[in-house]
Amino acid sequence: MTVRKGDQIELDISHTGFGGKGIAKIDGFAIFVNQALPGDRVLAVIVKKKKSHAEARIREVLSPSVFRTNPPCPYSGFCGGCTWQFLRYDKQIEYKRQHVVEALQHIGGIDDVDVMPTLPSEAIFAYRNKMEFSCSDRRWVLPAQLEDETIARDFALGLHVPGTFDKVLDIDACLLQPGRGNEILRFVKSYMQNSGLPAYGLRSHEGFWRFLIVRHSLTNDQWMVNIVTSAENMDVLKPLALELVGTFPDIKAVVNNITTRKSGVAVGEFEIPLVGRDHLEEHLGPYRFAISANSFFQTNTRGAVRLYDTVKEFAALTGREHVLDLYSGTGTIPIWLSDAAASVTGIEVVEAAVADARKNCGQNKVSNCNFILGDMRVVLPEIKEKPDVLVIDPPRTGMHPDVVKKVLELGSPRIVYVSCNPATLARDAGLMKDAYGIKRVRPVDMFPHTYHIESVACLERR
Secondary structure: OOOOOOOEEEEEOOEEOOOOOEEEEEOOEEEEEEOOOOOOEEEEEEEEEOOOEEEEEEEEEEEOOOOEOOOOOOOOOOOOOOOOOOEOHHHHHHHHHHHHHHHHHHOOOOOOOOEOOOEOOOOOOOOEOEEEEEEEOOEEOOHHHOOOOOOOOOOEEEEEOOOOOOOEEEOOOOOOOOHHHHHHHHHHHHHHHHOOOOEOOOOOOOOOEEEEEEEEEOOOOEEEEEEEEOOOOHHHHHHHHHHHHHHOOOEEEEEEEEOOOOOOOOOOOEEEEEEEOOEEEEEEOOEEEEEEOOOOOOOEHHHHHHHHHHHHHHHOOOOOOEEEEEOOOOOHHHHHHHHHOOEEEEEEOOHHHHHHHHHHHHHOOOOOEEEEEOOHHHHHHHOOOOOOEEEEOOOOOOOOHHHHHHHHHHOOOEEEEEEOOHHHHHHHHHHHOOOEEEEEEEEEOOOOOOOOOEEEEEEEEO
16 A cells, blocks of 8 residues: 555554654554554544655544543643653553663664663652743644634743744643642743733744743752743843742742843853742752752652662672763762762763762762863863773763764773663664673653653673
C-alpha cells in the first residue's frame, strides 16, 4: 500500500518511539502517530511523507489501548508540558526503559546491556520545583473556545503548543507544580492583563511582559518569583512584588530579569532584586544548596536524590579515589560524592555555576572539592593525572568528539555517565565501546508524564 500526504487510514499502533509517538507499520513502512499508544487502533491522517517514514495525526481513536487513562488536566493533548498524561504511569516507565535499550542497540551498536528497571518518581504530579511560563501576543485557542469572541487573542501566559514557537496556550494551572505555584500564576496573569502593558511578541519583537518563572524549595516550602521583561519599569514591577509577598507570605524572593534579546530565552542580561532575598535554599540529603533565579538545579527534588544516589552507587568509592567530574554545574554531584572520595575536581564552562559550586561547598563545609572554569575542549587536555573515577554529566547534545578523544586518552578505570538523552548516551558509548564496556544502566524517571528520561551508565575499561 502506498502512503501519501493527506491520506486517511486506519492504523494499529504496535510500539512507541523516542519522542513519545506511537508507531504503526504498513508493509514494513513506519508511520509515527502523535499521541498514539501501543494497542490503539486509530483513524489517522498523514501530515508528512518522507522516503523512510511518514508522520500522522489522530482523527479518531477507534479502539483505545488498555493502557490509556483519563488525564486530569484539561490542557492534555494540546500543551507542550506533558506528552504522556493519558498513559498509565507503570507503562510510562516501562517504555522509557525500552527507549534506552533501543537507543543503545540502534545508535550505539551495543547489545546485551543490563538496563535495569526504571527508578520511578516518588510523585507523579506536583513534582516540579521550577516552572517557566511564557507570555505571548498570539494566544493559541483551544478548539472548544474557537467560537468564543470574548477571549482576547493578543495576550497569553502559559506554555508553548508543540510545533509553534510564537503561540502560547493560556493556562490557569499546571498539575506538574504544587498548588501554590498555580495561585501565583493566576495572580501574576491578572496583574499583567490589568497593567496596560502588552505581552512580548516573538514575531514583532515588541511588548513588555516576557516570562514568569516560579521556583519552589521543597524542604522549606518557600517560593521565588522571577518576572522577565523587555525593559526596566519599577513603577509597574515594584507594586507587583509587594502585592505578591503581601498575598503569599511563603514567597521569600521576587526578582526582575531584563532581556532585550530577540530569542525566546528566559535568562536576563541583568537582574534587579525587588523584594526579599535573591535566592532560595534547598536541601538534598545532608547538604544545603543556594538556588538563584538562573541557577541550574534538578527540577524534581526527590528524584535528584535518587539520581545522585545512583551515581554514588555506580562510582563504588572507597574513600581513596580521586574523581574528575566533567560538566560539574553548580557542584551537586561533586558535593554528593565528597564524603566517599579523597578528592573531587569539577570542570564547568559557566562562570556563575562555578561560583555557585564554590559557595555551595563553603556552606556545606566541604573541603575536598575544587572547580576549574573553562571550555571542556581546552581544559580537559591540561589534565595530566588519570582520575580513578570519571563522572560525565553532559548537556543533551552529549560530548564533543574532541572531548570523547581526551576521555579515551585519560583511560580512567571507571566512568559514570549521567545522561538526559538516550540518543547521545548511546552515541558516546558507541564511540568508546572498543575501550569501555557498559556494565549496567539505570534509568531514573525525573519527568513523569513526559517521554524524557535520565539514565546513569557504569562503564569499565576493558
